[in-house]
Amino acid sequence: MKMKFWTFDEDTLEVNPVAVELIRQSKMDEYPKRALLTEPLPKVEGKAVIVSKFEYGRPTSTKYVTDLRGKTLYSIEDCSVTQTMESLGDVPKGWTVEVPMSHYCVWQDEQWSVDTSAKHIAEFNQVDEARRDRYAQMVDPLIAEAVIKRLQDDEAGAKALEQQALGARAKIQAANPWPEVV
Incomplete structure (x- = not known):
């Protein structure tokens, strides 16, 4: 005669859905004391089946609990x-x-x-940082060189470098427009 029972995790009480079958060899054979003898609830998506009730130390029934293990949780703060x-x-x-x-x-x-306010501020700061970075790479060196030309009494060279700086500035601004206010 076959004996059928289910095991469960001692910490979570989660039932193993696969039954253990033993062939009974004598009338003296017994089920393990912590074995669930009644068939557990069927598996359901997003739920776990756990032991819900014990009588005299033996599990006697099951219930569903939410199973979100492995899911990402987001702080509402x-x-x-x-x-x-x-x-x-x-x-x-x-x-x-x-x-x-x-x-x-x-x-x-x-x-x-x-x-939308926080989003706009973040987008504004991102554009501002990109513009400042590109100004430092392209515009500032041209302005610095124009100052040196002017100190060397080369006004025409200084004005040419300043025009290049203004052109670079305009390109940078066109490539990095301010975000629209929503």
Whole structure:
């Protein structure tokens, strides 16, 4: 005669969905004390089956719990802060599994919404930094050279270098326009 039972993780109480079958050789054979003798609930996407009730130390029934293990959680205080869900159960308070649309999102009314002001400021700063970097590479050396030419009484050479600097500045600004205010 076959004996069928299920095992479970002692820490999480998660039931192993594969039954253990033993061939009973005598009437004295017994199931292990921690074995689940009733068939557990069927596997469901996003849920884990755990032991929910014990009687005299033996598990007797199962229930579903949320299983988000391995999913990325986002802090509702700062969407750039994440962590990975490592245990069974619901999402901890202050976190969500909802993926923010960008780095400029704020949590409002149980959903992410874009903070257009923060987004505009970040985009503005990015353009400003790009312009300053390119000015330092192209415009500033031309202006410095124009100053030297002027000190050497070469006004025509100084003006030519200043015109090159103004042209480079205009190209840099055209290539890096300010973001539009939304």
